[in-house]
Amino acid sequence: MSINSKNIVHKMSGFYKLCVAIVLSLLLLVSSSQVKAQDATAGGAPAAASTAPAAGGADAEKGKTLFTNNCAQCHAVTDEKVVGPGLKGVETRTPGKDWLHKWIRNSSAVIATGDAYANQVFNANGKVQMSSFPSLSDADIDGILAYIDQSGKPVASAVAATSGGTSDGTATASSASGPSELFTFVLVALLVVMLLVLGVLLTIVTILSKAVTPIATTDGTVVTSSFGQRLKTGMSDAFNNPTLRSIVIWLFLLVVTKATIDGAYGVGIQQGYAPKQPIAYSHKLHAGQYKIDCNYCHTGVNKGKSATIPAANICMNCHGVIKKESPEIQKIYAAIENNQPIEWVRVHNLPDLAYFNHAQHVNVGNVACQTCHGEIEKMEVVEARSSLTMGWCIDCHRRTEVNTKDNAYYDKLVALHRKESKEPLKVANIGGLECSKCHY
Ligand code: HEC
Ligand code: HEC
Ligand code: HEC
Ligand code: HEC
Ligand code: HEC
Ligand code: HEC
Known part of the structure; x- marks a missing residue:
């Protein structure tokens, strides 16, 4: 026995x-897959970059980079709406390539001509203005379109999603990081x-x-x-x-x-924070359904550092007559009668050591509110969508081109930069990574 x-x-x-x-x-595999994931996010063209021949000779590879740097914050290559509509099949639904060239370089100019399709898309998307890209050439735009077209093909992403992003050549930006994350998770x-x-x-x-x-x-x-x-x-x-x-x-x-x-x-990160407010004020109703301009209430966005929260008398412009009997609206009346400000709970708040200026970003930089705050016009209660960390600021400054159009201030800088580099002028190039720009 x-x-x-x-x-x-x-x-x-x-x-x-x-x-x-x-x-x-397993340990070895986990560490090596993490190294791979880092390579893919940190360095130039990820291994998954495409080798597939692009339609019409346009450079889909370059298009992918341009798309990731300029468009991805507002558009998906699928049907999914981000800030702007999903771009899958966009070439077939818009009036054609010429129109697309003009639109992408300066959408507001196309809207201003009274172009029916342009106005329809603009209205359908809550009149959110798309950024202009005057520096993109026809070839650049064709490259972007080729990339969109190519990533819209369902086989590519499906294969990438199941194969752990290892082999398929046409994986999209998101599916390239997606499966390897899942893979790591399973391994762990x-x-x-x-x-x-x-x-x-x-x-x-x-x-x-x-x-x-x-x-x-x-x-x-x-x-x-x-x-x-x-x-x-x-x-x-x-x-x-x-x-x-x-x-x-x-x-x-x-x-x-x-x-x-x-x-x-x-510590100090408030992403996802959505406190209950003293009055059940809804952006979904005011900015979404009634399409009241953000500036109407946040009067500081184009002028100064702070966007500002509207005082009760801005509400009274309308609620002096609209829905006076509602108990929620009565709270506005009470605040005015008692000469007490409404005590809104602050959602976004940087620590004092950091300096952020709305006018610089919204007015000069032409960055849409939604890029940083998400789709406020769909929120019943405001929720902090971005982390507001230093990494978040820096990351955007590395990716984003400076809006130099019609801004004489930048003319000399652009000329200087052209001499040194072929890359477009990024915020990082004008000092957007200098400590003292953001720290007092
Ligand atoms: C700041 C957000 C933002 C950025 C960045 C952006 N777009 Fe847009 N785009 C929009 C919005 C919003 C619309 C819907 C029309 C409108 O409201 O003006 C749109 C519409 C479009 C349309 C028309 C879509 C349709 O369904 O007809 C195309 C094409 C387009 N964008 C391409 C691009 C490309 C290419 C880039 C990058 C070079 C880009 N956009 C960058 C916000 C953006
Ligand atoms: C009718 C007035 C009004 C309009 C229009 C409006 N807002 Fe607001 N907004 C408010 C009020 C009041 C608050 C404070 C209460 C709250 O957080 O809901 C607020 C809060 C916010 C906050 C959070 C502030 C914080 O505490 O950090 C953001 C971000 C914001 N608004 C963005 C927008 C954007 C973007 C738009 C346009 C799409 C917009 N707002 C349109 C009145 C308005
Ligand atoms: C440009 C006009 C306008 C302004 C400015 C405005 N509102 Fe409104 N508000 C409306 C309209 C329109 C409705 C919808 C009324 C209805 O449902 O009949 C509404 C509805 C509301 C409701 C819902 C009332 C209920 O019981 O259904 C609240 C709460 C409210 N507003 C708060 C505010 C606050 C707070 C402000 C100031 C920060 C403000 N509004 C500024 C137009 C405005
Ligand atoms: C580049 C990113 C970015 C853009 C674009 C942006 N915001 Fe902000 N917003 C922030 C940050 C960061 C804060 C926190 C600021 C602080 O705490 O000092 C903030 C705070 C706010 C607040 C709270 C009050 C204040 O000023 O601190 C409101 C309201 C607001 N934003 C509205 C808007 C509106 C409306 C727009 C578009 C017109 C907009 N923001 C565009 C990043 C942005
Ligand atoms: C969505 C992209 C985006 C995000 C996020 C962003 N910025 Fe910026 N930032 C820009 C752009 C674009 C400019 C260039 C504006 C111009 O043309 O002057 C800029 C310029 C600046 C400048 C001026 C730089 C200079 O040298 O003139 C400062 C300071 C700044 N940002 C601070 C911040 C801080 C602090 C944060 C985070 C809380 C932040 N930014 C987040 C896009 C962004
Ligand atoms: C584009 C703007 C920007 C630039 C450039 C920048 N910072 Fe920051 N920094 C921030 C913001 C915003 C925060 C607050 C982050 C938070 O609350 O999580 C921060 C926080 C910090 C903190 C506090 C620690 C922490 O994580 O909260 C230190 C230390 C710091 N930065 C140092 C630096 C140094 C050193 C440089 C230059 C190499 C630099 N920063 C450049 C925006 C910037």
Whole structure:
């Protein structure tokens, strides 16, 4: 009997070695897949970049870069609406390439000509103004269109999504990072399960091996205690086993460290914060359904640092007559009668050490409110959609071209920059990464 049990123990420790091997290889895989993911986000053209021949000779590869840098914050290549409509099949529904060239370079000019299609799209999208891209050539735009066309083909993204983004050449920007994230997640989950199994097995092995070996005492006699008794000693020994203890301690440390790091990064970040406001004011109703311009209430956006929250008398322009009887509107009246401001709860708030200016971004930079705040006009209650971290600011400054059109201030800078580089002038090039620009 004792031989048999020893055999079992022996086999189990073989299995245990196998487990260790699997855990180690999983660890390797996780780290290498993370390196790959970083490569894909950090450096130039990701490995998944396309080699497929582009329609009509337009450069879809370059189009992809242009799209990612200029359009992706507002458009998806699918049907999905972001700020602007999803661009899948856009060439067939718009009046044609010429129209698209003009539209993308300066959409408001096309709208101003009274062009029926342009006005229809503009109105259908809540009159949100698309940014202008005067620096894009016809070839650039054709490249973007080729890229959109190519990524709209369903096979490409479907294959990429199931193959873990490894092989297919036409993966889109989002699917290139998507599957590798999922892949990492699955690997990590497997790793944790294997570690747990390993711990349990190790405990069993220790307990059993103690239980089947008769305990020899120092004077050479063999203590023939019962199997149950030996099992008991085995168990207490298992808890004293240094390997087992260190595995448990390491697991514990790993979890605590991860939680601490996540927690530390989260300090002061209010993404997703959507407090209840003292009056049930709705942007969805006012800015969405009634299409009241953001400027009408946030009068500072084009002029100064702060967008400003409207005073009660701006509400009274309308609510002096509209829906006076509503208890919510009565709260506005009460505030005015008592000469007390309405105590709106602040949603976005940078720490004092950082300087952010609305006019610079909205008026000079021509950045749409939605790029930073999300689709406010669809929110019943305002929610912070961006993290407002330093990384978020810097990231956009690296990606975004300066809106230099009709701005004499930039003429010299542009000329200088052209001499040094072929890349378009980015915010990063005009000092958008300098500490002192954002920190007092
Ligand atoms: C700041 C957000 C924003 C950016 C950046 C942006 N767009 Fe748009 N785009 C819109 C909005 C909003 C509309 C809908 C029309 C409107 O409201 O003016 C639109 C409409 C369009 C349309 C017409 C769509 C249709 O269904 O007819 C095309 C084409 C288009 N954009 C292409 C582009 C391209 C190409 C780029 C990048 C070079 C780009 N857009 C960058 C916001 C944006
Ligand atoms: C009729 C007036 C009105 C209009 C129009 C309006 N807002 Fe507001 N907005 C308010 C009021 C009042 C608050 C404060 C209460 C709240 O947070 O809901 C506010 C809050 C906000 C906040 C959050 C401020 C904070 O505390 O951080 C943002 C962002 C915002 N508005 C953006 C917009 C954008 C973008 C538009 C245009 C699409 C817009 N608003 C149109 C009245 C208006
Ligand atoms: C340009 C006109 C206009 C302005 C300015 C305006 N509102 Fe309104 N508001 C409306 C309209 C129109 C309705 C819808 C009335 C209805 O449902 O019959 C409305 C509805 C509301 C309601 C819902 C009332 C209810 O019981 O259904 C609230 C609350 C409200 N507004 C608050 C505000 C506040 C607070 C401000 C100032 C920050 C403001 N409004 C500024 C036009 C305006
Ligand atoms: C480039 C990004 C960006 C754009 C574009 C932008 N905002 Fe903001 N917004 C911010 C940041 C960052 C804050 C927090 C500012 C602070 O705490 O000092 C903020 C705060 C606000 C607030 C709270 C009050 C204040 O001024 O601090 C309102 C209201 C607001 N934004 C409305 C708007 C509207 C309306 C537009 C479009 C006309 C707009 N924002 C465009 C980034 C942006
Ligand atoms: C969506 C893109 C975007 C985001 C997000 C953004 N910015 Fe900017 N920022 C711009 C653009 C575009 C300009 C260039 C405006 C111009 O032409 O002067 C700019 C310019 C600036 C400048 C002036 C730089 C200079 O050298 O003139 C400062 C300061 C600045 N941003 C601060 C911030 C801060 C702080 C944040 C984060 C809280 C932020 N920005 C987030 C797009 C962005
Ligand atoms: C484009 C604007 C911008 C630039 C450029 C910038 N910062 Fe920041 N920085 C911010 C914002 C916004 C915050 C607040 C972030 C938050 O609350 O999470 C911040 C926070 C910080 C903090 C506080 C720590 C923290 O994470 O809250 C330090 C320290 C800092 N920045 C140092 C620097 C240094 C050093 C440079 C130059 C190499 C620099 N920053 C350049 C926008 C900027």
